[in-house]
Amino acid sequence: MANYAASVLAEAKLILAERFAAPEKRLKSAGVFGAFRKNTNLSLPNIGELRTKEERPEKGYFFNRSKRSTTNSRTHNHTGAVGDSSEVAFNWQTFTDNAQTSLKRADNNIFEEAQILANEFENMFKNIHEDADAASQAFLATNKSLVNTATKNGGWNDTNKVFEITAANKDRFFQYGKSMLRQNHYKGMADVILDPILYAQAEYLASQGQSNATNFGFQFGGLNHFEAVDLADANYGNGISFFIPEATIGVVDWIPKQNRQGKGDYESALGGYGSIVDPFTGLTYAVHAYADRADTSASGGDTQDVVINWELSVDLSFNKAELSTANESTIFEVGQL
Structure with a gap:
């Protein structure tokens, strides 16, 4: 049942032991994304710091290899080819997931408010983590060598x-x-x-x-x-x-400046900006949330309640x-x- 209704006190008095709940909370092995994360500092140090806004393009440059056959004699009027370099644009993907908590849901629930919020964040972490791994694998397939x-x-x-x-x-x-x-x-x-x-x-x-x-x-x-x-x-x-x-x-991972610095109030109608470190990947996610009036009686809350709408997001640039x-x-x- 959605929105923690299964744990409402009027309908459920028992909580499954943590060891029985563990399979439901399992996280898929993300081996491909792990390989990308391991190499980031080796191949692309501090690239993310150059980006100041989503719309700002970010590019890198490298020297080309000038490959040619050698000659077998010396000359007095030898000339040479001029070397060259190439420009590479970094492409970004935004990964986002959303959740909602309320002011009063925990009042009529066997779970504490902090437990409910932690569970929502855990789900968002895992959803982004698995989608990022799928994007990593797709990047390999799309960018594999066509010559050997x-x-x-x-x-x-x-x-x-x-x-x-x-x-x-x-x-x-x-x-x-x-x-x-x-x-x-x-x-x-x-x-x-x-x-x-x-x-x-x-x-x-x-x-x-x-x-x-x-x-x-x-x-x-x-x-x-x-x-x-x-x-x-x-x-x-x-x-x-x-x-x-x-x-x-x-x-490379990136979040907006306002999230890095912190701004606003999560429990206000205008909302707030912050950040949180994902314990599964070590990535820093952008947190945005705002409050709104709502009737949450159908999901274990109250007819007169306040909901907080949460969003976790991160921009990732996969590179080779x-x-x-x-x-x-x-x-x-x-x-x-």
Whole structure:
């Protein structure tokens, strides 16, 4: 029943123990968004501070790689090409959720007002968190590399734009994925976003240590693993993943100045602005709320009541390292045949 009606004292005298309520309050694993959050300070330090208003564009600049063949002789009148740079605009998405509390609802309720408000905020945190993870995953699919120079230990499917590793080599899937990155001239650590099939496969292979008959654990050095429980590709029923050089993706969060500074009164008709830190992600959300007269008798309140309408919001900008080569990206989709 909506609006806490199920807990109104006239109809319900018992509260389920917290351990029984826990499944209802569960939070989906947000592995993709976690990978973006981990890399933000490495790839995009302080970008969010440059933005002062929603309508203000924000751009970044980087040098292009001038790639060309060398010559085999010296000349007295040599000339050279001029280098170039590119401009990148940062795109923002606003994530918002709303809730409502009232002045009198707690008077006739087994829950205290603070408990009701905490529950509403928890729901808003989780709703935004899950939608942000879905947006993270969509960003990977939309911005994956459409070219791949790797030709060893797998093959490039130019139709699906996926580097494919055969089922016969599934025990070395992660070694071959790292090889694919090196063939594209990427070195160092890499983030690997895995569907549930490959994540379970990684856990199994990583447990095969030196004391076992077969050791597959060697291939996991240099990889950060993240499970994306919703990740799937109909073309790869044996597993799909993204291999991404570390610090080449990131997400920036932003809220308006009035929320950062604090302004107004939540319990007034004009409302107030503030901020709160999300305990699940560490993001700072904008809080806006205003009061209004209302009849809340149908939802456990009173015919003469005051409701407070709450809104949590945050602007997120998902980004990747920009490359000057057409259709090239640091986000490589890798499938297991």
